[in-house]
Amino acid sequence: NAGVTQTPKFQVLKTGQSMTLQCAQDMNHNSMYWYRQDPGMGLRLIYYSASEGTTDKGEVPNGYNVSRLNKREFSLRLESAAPSQTSVYFCASMERDRGEGNYGYTFGSGTRLTVV
Amino acid sequence: DQQVKQNSPSLSVQEGRISILNCDYTNSMFDYFLWYKKYPAEGPTFLISISSIKDKNEDGRFTVFLNKSAKHLSLHIVPSQPGDSAVYFCAATNAYSGAGSYQLTFGKGTKLSVIP
Numbered sequence A: 001n002a003g004v005t006q007t008p009k010f011q012v013l014k015t016g017q018s019m020t021l022q023c024a025q026d027m028n029h030n031s032m033y034w035y036r037q038d039p040g041m042g043l044r045l046i047y048y049s050a051s052e053g054t055t056d057k058g059e060v061p062n063g064y065n066v067s068r069l070n071k072r073e074f075s076l077r078l079e080s081a082a083p084s085q086t087s088v089y090f091c092a093s094m095e096r097d098r099g100e101g102n103y104g105y106t107f108g109s110g111t112r113l114t115v116v
Numbered sequence B: 001d002q003q004v005k006q007n008s009p010s011l012s013v014q015e016g017r018i019s020i021l022n023c024d025y026t027n028s029m030f031d032y033f034l035w036y037k038k039y040p041a042e043g044p045t046f047l048i049s050i051s052s053i054k055d056k057n058e059d060g061r062f063t064v065f066l067n068k069s070a071k072h073l074s075l076h077i078v079p080s081q082p083g084d085s086a087v088y089f090c091a092a093t094n095a096y097s098g099a100g101s102y103q104l105t106f107g108k109g110t111k112l113s114v115i116p
Helices: none
Strands: A004-007 A010-013 A019-025 A031-038 A042-049 A064-068 A074-078 A087-094 A111-115 B010-014 B019-025 B032-038 B045-051 B056-059 B062-067 B072-077 B086-093 B110-115
Touching: A004 A087, A010 A019, A019 A031, A019 A087, A031 A064, A031 A074, A042 A064, A042 A074, A074 A087, B010 B019, B019 B032, B019 B086, B019 B110, B032 B062, B045 B056, B045 B062, B045 B072, B072 B086
Parallel strands: A010 A111, B010 B110
Antiparallel strands: A004 A019, A019 A074, A031 A042, A031 A087, A064 A074, A087 A111, B019 B072, B032 B045, B032 B086, B056 B062, B062 B072, B086 B110
């Protein structure tokens, strides 16, 4: 099925460990995003990539790095995990529609990360 | 500073009645607004949107109203069904500026419970 695929779905890390969250979309979208969702905080933007080859910081980028590997894939890396990074991470993609179309995102199903 | 506010963390409604979810925004540059629905352990899914040139948009049981002067929008669900029980996120963006990557700014969400 077309959409956004995130791996892994669940992960437990120890403080100080590193890991990469993977995201791939098969809709040929230009823009991709990483959000985190915390209880009572809604969805907050970590990093985004407006197009292949570009990345920019969002609202909460500290402690993260990203790579837009190609048009399909956008990964999020935690170099030294901290308990404050325990969260649910969502990847999303969007194709700009200049008409009256939908400017919304297509989200993946999320990665639930726990840092102990 | 929260630019998109959903002041009701939760809402309970009887099946068949109307559900009204509210959202306020502070950034006057926002010109496109969306509602997302999220079930537990899934990613948010797009529900309905409205551009700032309109004051109402309908899609089946769902209607979004926009009051630009009050910087307020609302989502009406009529009639409400048990399957509508989910967390609803309001989101906003500056979509028509011709620049940027159309980042969505989300509210904290409202948990809707439809009681059979």
